[in-house]
Amino acid sequence: MSNAVSALQGATYQGFVTVTEAGLIGMISIRGDLTSKPLLKALKALGLSVPAPRQIVTSKDLTLAWMSPDELLLICDHSAAAQLVQTLSSALEKTHALVCNVSDARALFRLKGAKPDQVIMKLSPADIATLPTGEMRRTRLAQVAAAVWRSAPDEISLICFRSVATYVQGLLETSARPGSELFETAPSSS
Amino acid sequence: MLTLTCPCCGITAEETEFAPGGEAHLKRFGPDSSDADFEGYLFARKNPKGVHFERWRHAYGCGKWFMAARCTATLEVFGTYAAQTTKPPADIVKKIKAKRPEWEPQA
Numbered sequence: 001m002s003n004a005v006s007a008l009q010g011a012t013y014q015g016f017v018t019v020t021e022a023g024l025i026g027m028i029s030i031r032g033d034l035t036s037k038p039l040l041k042a043l044k045a046l047g048l049s050v051p052a053p054r055q056i057v058t059s060k061d062l063t064l065a066w067m068s069p070d071e072l073l074l075i076c077d078h079s080a081a082a083q084l085v086q087t088l089s090s091a092l093e094k095t096h097a098l099v100c101n102v103s104d105a106r107a108l109f110r111l112k113g114a115k116p117d118q119v120i121m122k123l124s125p126a127d128i129a130t131l132p133t134g135e136m137r138r139t140r141l142a143q144v145a146a147a148v149w150r151s152a153p154d155e156i157s158l159i160c161f162r163s164v165a166t167y168v169q170g171l172l173e174t175s176a177r178p179g180s181e182l183f184e185t186a187p188s189s190s
Numbered sequence: 191m192l193t194l195t196c197p198c199c200g201i202t203a204e205e206t207e208f209a210p211g212g213e214a215h216l217k218r219f220g221p222d223s224s225d226a227d228f229e230g231y232l233f234a235r236k237n238p239k240g241v242h243f244e245r246w247r248h249a250y251g252c253g254k255w256f257m258a259a260r261c262t263a264t265l266e267v268f269g270t271y272a273a274q275t276t277k278p279p280a281d282i283v284k285k286i287k288a289k290r291p292e293w294e295p296q297a
Contacts, residue, residue: 053199068252069198125204138199140207140250 004078007107007165015176017113021169025108026081027159028074029067030088032097042091046084048074054135056149065136065149073136073147073159078103107165109158109172116156118182119175120148128156142171194246197270198254211245214257215277239263241286241293243278246270259286 008021032039034050043049047059051066058064063075076084081103088099111119120128126139126148133150140146144164151157160168192205201207213235219227236242242262247255255273259282260266268289269282278286283295 054201068254071252125206137201138251139203145250 004104007162008169011169013169013173013176015119015173015178016181017111017116017119017176019119019169019172019176020110020112021165022108022110022157024078024103026074026076026078026084026101026103027106027108028076028081028085028088029100029102030072030074030097031070031100032092032095034066034070034072036095036097038092038095039097042088045087045091054137056134056136065147067136067138067147105162106159107162107168109160109168110151111156111158111172111176112152112154114154115181116154119172120156120158121182122175123171124148141168144168192260192265192267194258194267195270196248196251196254197256197272198248199252201248201251203248203251207248207250209247209249211247211255214243214245215275241268241290245273261290 004024006021006023006025010023011021013019030039040050043064046062048057048062048064050072051057051064053066053069056063056065061077065073065075067073074084081101085099085101092099117128120141123141124139124146126137128148131137131148131150136147136149138145138147141158141160144160144167146158146160146168148156148158158168193202194205194208195202216231219231223231240261240263242260244258244260245255246258247253256270257273257275258270259268259278261268266289268286271279271282278295286293
């Protein structure tokens with residue numbers, strides 16, 4: 001089997017925040033009725049529960065995000081994804097549901113630094129300043145769809161399709177160019 | 191610019207995060223209908239100045255369709271509601287009536 005490589009193989013850029021393509025990350029798309037018992041049971045076995053709309057729940061090295069009324073995204077280690085898909089698929093065998101390993105169909109970026117908000121603010125119509133921790137915000141980044149969340153106090157993570165990873169890296173680099181900060185401190189509304 | 195609230199995920203966002211889907215609450219006329227009904231279903235659309243019902247899709251967000259009641263003249267949004275309805279729900283009609291007393295819902 002050929003080696004798995006991420007979209008931009010960990011490309012980084014040092015601007016007023018550090019933009020990094022996060023490398024290989026496991027991502028599993030789960031679609032189906034989010035109230036169905038087999039799903040609740042399967043998630044409980046992983047130490048997770050169905051998150052409330054737009055929320056994120058975590059357990060050890062797993063992160064589960066609410067993506068739409070019938071879709072969840074499970075973020076895990078790249079090497080663990082295949083096994084998790086098997087576990088979940090067999091648990092949901094008898095229900096109308098889909099479990100799909102989308103690790104290699106997506107790209108994940110991390111913005112690390114004092115003002116990661118400002119990089120997104122320039123690109124998205126979403127009100128990032130008021131985005132609470134633990135919320136997954138799906139929005140638009142210039143011309144492509146992206147999902148954004150606060151993964152640490154000084155870090156914003158961002159998922160987009162792999163096919164637009166180069167475009168997104170370009171956007172983030174331009175947006176994070178040194179000296180192009182929008183303002184010095186965080187806005188008082190945040 | 192329109193600011194819509196998606197009833198499926200609860201996000202309030204501006205127009206460019208959504209994709210418009212045209213007039214809401216159309217009744218489909220299929221193969222066995224009369225030519226006039228079929229033509230009306232395909233082509234005849236309302237173009238009111240004032241209260242209008244539209245379909246929208248949260249294209250860059252949760253991806254779900256929903257309906258919106260808004261004013262075409264002022265861009266005021268009276269409310270958004272589930273796509274699985276065949277006519278405007280009572281609470282939306284009430285909200286419109288409160289702001290546009292002269293407006294009457296059409297059968």
